[in-house]
Amino acid sequence: xxxxxxxxxxxxxxxxxxxxxxxxxxxxxxxxxxxxxxxxxxxxxxxxxxxxxxxxxxxxxxxxxxxxxxxxxxxxxxxxxxxxxxxxxxxxxxxxxxxxxxxxxxxxxxxxxxxxxxxxxxxxxxxxxxxxxxxxxxxxxxxxxxxxxxxxxxxxxxxxxxxxxxxxxxxxxxxxxxxxxxxxxxxxxxxxxxxxxxxxxxxxxxxxxxxxxxxxxxxxxxxxxxxxxxxxxxxxxxxxxxxxxxxxxxxxxxxxxxxxxxxxxxxxxxxxxxxxxxxxxxxxxxxxxxxxxxxxxxxxxxxxxxxxxxxxxxxxxxxxxxxxxxxxxxxxxxxxxxxxxxxxxxxxxxxxxxxxxxxxxxxxxxxxxxxxxxxxxxxxxxxxxxxxxxxxxxxxxxxxxxxxxxxxxxxxxxxxxxxxxxxxxxxxxxxxxx
Amino acid sequence: xxxxxxxxxxxxxxxxxxxxxxxxxxxxxxxxxxxxxxxxxxxxxxxxxxxxxxxxxxxxxxxxxxxxxxxxxxxxxxxxxxxxxxxxxxxxxxxxxxxxxxxxxxxxxxxxxxxxxxxxxxxxxxxxxxxxxxxxxxxxxxxxxxxxxxxxxxxxxxxxxxxxxxxxxxxxxxxxxxxxxxxxxxxxxxxxxxxxxxxxxxxxxxxxxx
Numbered sequence: 303x304x305x306x307x308x309x310x311x312x313x314x315x316x317x318x319x320x321x322x323x324x325x326x327x328x329x330x331x332x333x334x335x336x337x338x339x340x341x342x343x344x345x346x347x348x349x350x351x352x353x354x355x356x357x358x359x360x361x362x363x364x365x366x367x368x369x370x371x372x373x374x375x376x377x378x379x380x381x382x383x384x385x386x387x388x389x390x391x392x393x394x395x396x397x398x399x400x401x402x403x404x405x406x407x408x409x410x411x412x413x414x415x416x417x418x419x420x421x422x423x424x425x426x427x428x429x430x431x432x433x434x435x436x437x438x439x440x441x442x443x444x445x446x447x448x449x450x451x452x453x454x455x456x457x458x459x460x461x462x463x464x465x466x467x468x469x470x471x472x473x474x475x476x477x478x479x480x481x482x483x484x485x486x487x488x489x490x491x492x493x494x495x496x497x498x499x500x501x502x503x504x505x506x507x508x509x510x511x512x513x514x515x516x517x518x519x520x521x522x523x524x525x526x527x528x529x530x531x532x533x534x535x536x537x538x539x540x541x542x543x544x545x546x547x548x549x550x551x552x553x554x555x556x557x558x559x560x561x562x563x564x565x566x567x568x569x570x571x572x573x574x575x576x577x578x579x580x581x582x583x584x585x586x587x588x589x590x591x592x593x594x595x596x597x598x599x600x601x602x603x604x605x606x607x608x609x610x611x612x613x614x615x616x617x618x619x620x621x622x623x624x625x626x627x628x629x630x631x632x633x634x635x636x637x638x639x640x641x642x643x644x645x646x647x648x649x650x651x652x653x654x655x656x657x658x659x660x661x662x663x664x665x666x667x668x669x670x671x672x673x674x675x676x677x678x679x680x681x682x683x684x685x686x687x688x689x690x691x692x693x694x695x696x697x698x699x700x701x702x703x704x705x706x707x708x709x710x711x712x713x714x715x716x717x718x719x720x721x722x723x724x725x726x727x728x729x730x731x732x733x734x735x736x
Numbered sequence: 737x738x739x740x741x742x743x744x745x746x747x748x749x750x751x752x753x754x755x756x757x758x759x760x761x762x763x764x765x766x767x768x769x770x771x772x773x774x775x776x777x778x779x780x781x782x783x784x785x786x787x788x789x790x791x792x793x794x795x796x797x798x799x800x801x802x803x804x805x806x807x808x809x810x811x812x813x814x815x816x817x818x819x820x821x822x823x824x825x826x827x828x829x830x831x832x833x834x835x836x837x838x839x840x841x842x843x844x845x846x847x848x849x850x851x852x853x854x855x856x857x858x859x860x861x862x863x864x865x866x867x868x869x870x871x872x873x874x875x876x877x878x879x880x881x882x883x884x885x886x887x888x889x890x891x892x893x894x895x896x897x898x899x900x901x902x903x904x905x906x907x908x909x910x911x912x913x914x915x916x917x918x919x920x921x922x923x924x925x926x927x928x929x930x931x932x933x934x935x936x937x938x939x940x941x942x943x944x945x946x
Binding site for chain 1 (some may be wrong): 768771773774793794797798800801802806808812814815816817825826828829830831873877
């Protein structure tokens with residue numbers, strides 16, 4: 303297939319490739335495609351930058367939100383697990399007055415006598431510790447500082463059941479409970495709020511709802527955040543809380559420590575039937591109390607944070623989709639602008655595949671670089687979030703890999719149609735295009 | 737609509753042919769068929785011993801890449817791309833190695849006397865220089881035929897003469913050149929002039945200059 307007859311005298315022609323030889327079917331190599339793409343993208347920096355920005359925002363928010371979701375899920379889990387896995391919590395059911403059903407925990411059906419009965423009854427075999435509790439909010443004053451926070455009335459067994467440890471002083475004793483002593487154990491956040499950083503408040507006096515209490519201990523931090531923070535509480539003897547502070551006779555919860563994790567279900571049933579019988583309720587559906595295990599609480603909390611995370615991630619994914627449409631728009635514009643160039647390339651021997659690859663490479667370079675910058679911004683955003691909220695900063699490799707492949711995938715997905723459109727142009731029409 | 741009708745044309749290896757005719761005479765369509773940019777609805781076209789009919793788009797692309805060198809009226813160089821890289825484009829599609837591309841592209845630019853301009857982008861070159869880059873690009877795959885569509889249409893007359901001088905030199909070296917033009921004095925550089933009108937060949941004559 304060579305044509306030696308046509309070459310005389312033309313020393314400049316090294317040799318020609320016959321039609322159908324392997325070399326002509328190779329198409330362009332990747333490095334040329336990338337160089338061409340970069341040349342085209344850099345020719346219009348503003349437009350390229352804006353197209354990339356769409357992907358940066360999309361990938362960045364997906365990364366940041368997935369990480370935040372993971373972190374808060376872990377925080378909730380570790381917080382709940384720190385309380386112990388043998389724990390059952392009995393809370394009163396909803397109030398039911400005149401057919402109006404109030405919120406759970408609002409009723410006054412759970413009493414000291416219930417707790418006492420569980421403690422002493424021979425029917426209850428699976429429970430080792432019973433901690434009756436009453437909690438409510440009150441105004442706290444120490445010197446010139448004040449705070450409005452949760453006061454928990456407890457018995458000495460509370461610290462064992464709820465796995466509470468002290469950093470200084472001592473916990474409420476049996477004697478203080480019997481004598482209705484005005485003593486208080488306070489959480490570390492509250493210490494900082496009322497006395498300042500690093501001050502040991504043991505021995506000082508604070509006022510709860512106007513009554514003077516002596517501080518006898520400080521609890522160790524449990525690392526909680528936000529609403530109902532375990533570190534932002536104070537503990538007083540149950541008798542003091544019920545009679546002196548709030549004037550009530552009921553409980554807001556009874557914490558029960560089961561013998562072992564293995565008997566949790568059995569314990570839940572046992573206490574359930576015991577309390578139904580005590581409250582003279584025949585049907586379990588009519589119960590005026592609720593028993594939750596740590597597993598239940600964990601499942602609920604995880605479901606809540608999970609829903610929240612997927613909701614936010616969904617919104618982030620939509621912004622990523624919008625970014626992808628931006629890429630498609632830019633690429634379509636580019637195809638129209640470069641119609642003549644495409645015609646020329648086809649006239650010079652570019653096959654459909656080569657043109658498709660050229661435009662796909664450009665789209666992928668856009669989304670790929672957007673993805674990389676987005677990952678950096680997302681991780682940085684999450685870092686700021688973790689610093690501000692004092693939560694753990696852990697970037698999971700799967701989320702980064704996911705973002706990476708999604709960004710490249712978006713390039714292929716949204717670059718495909720413009721690339722196909724370019725490759726289908728007829729060379730004559732394209733060359734004539736002005 | 738029939739643009740070309742009953743055209744029978746043989747161009748021999750090593751010939752320099754000019755095709756002339758008023759607009760609408762079918763010059764462009766003939767050029768597209770000769771350039772394998774379009775296929776005739778009926779009839780046949782033999783190029784360098786190969787039958788160019790009923791081929792797929794990709795097969796036509798390969799024919800154009802291997803056998804045809806295009807020179808356009810508006811040069812059609814890639815913007816923001818150096819003369820050297822412009823000449824390399826057809827070799828990209830043929831899978832020629834980088835080192836060889838460089839060697840051949842430089843040789844072709846030397847042939848059109850642009851050795852000192854290889855790194856210039858088209859906007860830094862005059863019309864005549866751009867057209868010479870385009871000729872280097874047309875030659876780089878060592879095609880069977882050079883197709884020039886109004887090659888001097890967009891350049892000054894002095895530079896047009898330079899371009900014609902290159903064509904003549906190439907022809908003397910054995911190149912086959914087909915050139916479309918509407919300027920009689922440009923057409924006269926060819927050995928044979930074919931006149932088209934209403935899609936038919938209405939006359940042929942040997943150029944008065946030869």
